Amino acid sequence: MADGYFYFGLALVSLLVVLFAKRRRSAAAAHGDAGLRLPPGPWQLPVIGSLHHLAGKLPHRAMRDLARRHGPVMMLRLGEVPTLVVSSRDAAREVMRTHDAAFASRPLSASVRAATKGGRDIAFAPYGDYWRQLRRIAVTELLSARRVLSFRPIREEEVAATLRAVAAAAADGRIVELRAALCALVADSTVRAVVGERCAGLDVFLRQLDRAIELAAGLNVADLWPSSRLAGRLSGAVRQAERCRDTMFAVLDGIIQAHLEKTGSGGAGEDILDVLLRIHKEGGLEFPLDMDAVKCVVVDVISGGCETSATTLGWAFAELIRNPAAMKKATAEVRRDFEAAGAVSESALAVGELPYLRLVVRETLRLHPPLPLLLPRECREPCRVLGYDVPRGAQVLVNAWAIGRDERYWPGGSPEEFRPERFGDGEAAAAVDFKGADFELLPFGGGRRMCPGMAFGLANVELPLASLLFHFDWEASGVADPTEFDMTEAFGITARRKANLLLRPILRVPVPGV
């Protein structure tokens, strides 16, 4: 609330000083940025910069509309923060491939700095040797294909528990709020993979994590006006981020203690925290992995793992409900392939079964990248993108959501349409994938800071989706025309679906153990 009043007050002050600021701006242009070809952008107000252009809309949608007028490389000012917005495949390629090293850092806003103890985690560590060391640990130890595979029994158990709960609802003719069920499924699988088991404090931990992610979105006055002490004091965002961090760390202290007391850790049964504690104990690293770093990485992996996969699953179901032909095709495929087995198994999924279901996931990630603006990057050294000069220190947002819906890259039907077939044989987009080489499809980002959790995330999407389609048919409750199914996005760092996912399950293939 305090943020709201403060913001409104600043907007009023802005209007009063606009003429004065115009004069000052032209004076500044006369010496400061002379000779540079800065990217174009919409007109700005003093103090709030470009924020008024975003008011009342979701940021990725507002930025897409602005980019249509000002171009694929556009400069905004969010409060005080100069922000480059990139909205085309070619511009994204320049940021993530041509000048990848120049854009390989992340901006550390005051609240992110507080939540991550100054960027001690993987996602927000400034680009450099410390980040490189953490990234190596993540890729080779924590999130490697072998490690993700070792969590298969956890995923299978959690999916089986969800299937049993849904079967009970189906038997009673009850409607299921599938969004909540999917969030719980992904959270339980992820938490068990990271810390071994759910414990009492984890609900508190997950609530604080949600709050910390909200604060990290940067739309609070402390992060928008970093030079203003008054803004920092009025906002309280930094104090809240510290409180979230301390509460999460206190829960982790108990879990770490229990891990340290446990005997015989190591080898196949290791969870991610075991691995981190082993690396902490072995030492010998250039930057010792102290307990704060261990906790920051655990928070990173749980936050990276939960929201993104659950959001993807929610959208996949919503799109399938809205597109009965695709639902029919995906369901027929999974029932045909697993009929003999009587249940979906991840081992069969791993050897390339269910090609259509995989296209459903790819199409879902095209239309609904869970992080529509990825995670922000920061320009470390002045460089040029599509011929425009980008100043050092500018925050850089890649609008993956807008690029994924740009008709120039998605010919053959409306890019707004959910059509998994567009990635099939004979179609222009057939070879386009989300592995970071195709800059029109960037749900996991690209370049050095690309998501290291892709295999982990996809495993948490594919098995639940295939299993829920295998055993049940799904009907939207109270929706006569599927095309009317509500697809409104919620506001937040992840673009999750706003409405609940109220669906009626109809049992078609018996669930084992029920």
Ligand code: HEM
């Ligand atoms: C559907 C699932 C997921 C999506 C769509 C996704 C998306 C992303 C994106 C867009 C980025 C920023 C990339 C960039 O700056 O170019 C990112 C970074 C990251 N993701 Fe994911 N992610 C997913 C799952 C996961 C999972 C399961 C984990 C961990 C278990 C994870 C951990 C991370 C980390 C640690 C980073 C920061 C990497 C760095 O800065 O070096 N993500 N993710």
